[in-house]
Amino acid sequence: MAVQEAGSIGIVEIRYFTFAAPPNELQLECGRTLGPITIAYEMYGEMNADKSNCILVCHALSGDSHAAGRYHLDDPKPGWWDSMIGPGKAFDTDKYCVICSNVIGGCKGSAGPGSIDPATGEVYALNFPMVTISDMVQAQKALVDYLGIRQLLCVVGGSAGGMQVLQWAVSYPDMVRLIIPICSTARLSAQAIGFDAVGRQAIMGDPNWMDGNYYGKSIPSIGLGIARMVGHITYLSEKSMHTKFGRDLQDKPNFDYDFLTEFKVESYLSYRGDEFVKRFDANSYLYITKAMDYFDLAQPTGDLRRSLSVAKSAFLVISVSSDWLFPPYMSKEIVSALRRNNIDVSYAELQSDYGHDAFLLEVDVMTRLITSFLEYGQPAE
């Protein structure tokens, strides 16, 4: 192990696990099968002897398996939840073994539309089957089995990661002690589906998209950039945008009266769009937003209480006051359904101006909440 930063897990590595080789393909919710399937994952901290200290972290739309640490000493940025995972942090790697895997349908090492279809030797592109949140969780379950973990101490995640967390609670109730969905929901609102649809139309309307067959050619960067810009607005609150940008101009005192980016907020959103295009596959954006749109934990009966009745874990549900994409009322619906099932649930609505992105930013208060919840969920000594 290389020299560690204080509180950092240090140098980490990405690993790969392949399963579901024919004839044992994974049966997907859409009716199709998928296999063999490779999953990219990372592990931080050591498993104890009976593997009872394992925590699965589920990432959001644009995340990946690289939740903490750095790949090498010169790596400019740590993993996406490094503030929460490491020695002495909320997910304390001195105590717990933290696992994070890239979702299927993604583009960071797990099977997705940009992977090679073993049946043809070509890139899947849109021949990749539609995957749902439940399918993503099935694949995570295969990884957990492979690692020899009988029961996860905790499954945790924010946003679309929180959807996976909730799915774990109902798909594999005996396999999870503690469940932490953050800024999440049992189903997207019509508004959120609308924003997802705008992003997809921007991608699919980009002439470079070519029905998804752009691999090795020019990518639909304009469409994907626009999808990210609109998404990014929904991750912030109006107030946090006001505080961060207001009506300030970018690098000039007065209006130029042209159609270039003039306001700081324009410049910032453009920049975020451009950065995203460099690191994310447009087709994966289509697949994962569709998985989010399809997710409805209340189905097939329409009764969320009934769906959650099978859960056996203890829950800590966290929402954020200024999150207008997955508003607190959605978390409260989950809490209410759990309580009506007499399931052990704690609820915290963080008072924060950061909007949906608060699950990545409100480190101190989340650390306090999660640290004590993880201890409470431990077997008595």
Added chain:
Amino acid sequence: MAVQEAGSIGIVEIRYFTFAAPPNELQLECGRTLGPITIAYEMYGEMNADKSNCILVCHALSGDSHAAGRYHLDDPKPGWWDSMIGPGKAFDTDKYCVICSNVIGGCKGSAGPGSIDPATGEVYALNFPMVTISDMVQAQKALVDYLGIRQLLCVVGGSAGGMQVLQWAVSYPDMVRLIIPICSTARLSAQAIGFDAVGRQAIMGDPNWMDGNYYGKSIPSIGLGIARMVGHITYLSEKSMHTKFGRDLQDKPNFDYDFLTEFKVESYLSYRGDEFVKRFDANSYLYITKAMDYFDLAQPTGDLRRSLSVAKSAFLVISVSSDWLFPPYMSKEIVSALRRNNIDVSYAELQSDYGHDAFLLEVDVMTRLITSFLEYGQPAE
């Protein structure tokens, strides 16, 4: 006059007024000049002898001069504010003469990027100068002068129309008795500028846009459609979208697991995008959203109270509880600035789930508010 529908102004006609012929071009805020300028306008009801019963209606981003009535008997749709303008309606054409003109920069008969530049005989395209809300109001003032109106009884409008209304109050304080900004603001939020920027980038990223020189060729329909879709989401509230669409599917009982529009909300937004592309010019969308972004009534001092101190009209400021694009706190800022100037102001926050679009939909309550405000503003008999 043809046969009238009950409460309708009946058949109306579009008129044109041309002014600012060289060397008397209009001096624009951006430093450039524009002229000659044609303005499209409509008039409903009769002027009284001293022309003291005239009401100017200012339209929003996607509106036009056709606020009421129909152009011919088979016209499928009346003007955009027909519910509010006509005999016995809020803007009662038995009493008042209602005038509505298309903004400069627009695409419905007034000078804009799609007009012919008299200097070159070619379409302006992006050679059209940048126009601001203040410039739009200057042009309206020229029309009002031409019509021989010394003082308008009222200037009224919603959204970007409300910005023009506020500008009237400070640009020509002696020329307006009553001011009614609805769902409006003294300045856009960073969030709203961000949404406008997304729309513009979608248009300008469409290969058909060709730096604005698409006239007579394929238009940037995909980009403009996306701009409209994202705009449309911001005009509705989350609750109204939930009520209208929920998570219902379009014309099918189950998911098809494809990337076509599956949810009703997707289908609706797509449809609205397609309809908009048929009737609106993409470059005008760029110009008018820029005018909205630039608008800041508090400038040049940064003090809104000071800017409004010159106003002499009485104000009725109307906001909508669920409007998250121009939230009530923005209207309250205006009201507060007016009160600190001892200016006569009434404020109403409509309790409505319709979001920003409520100014087009909450006809009954707005009719009650506006009818009495117009009567109150009349000279004592």
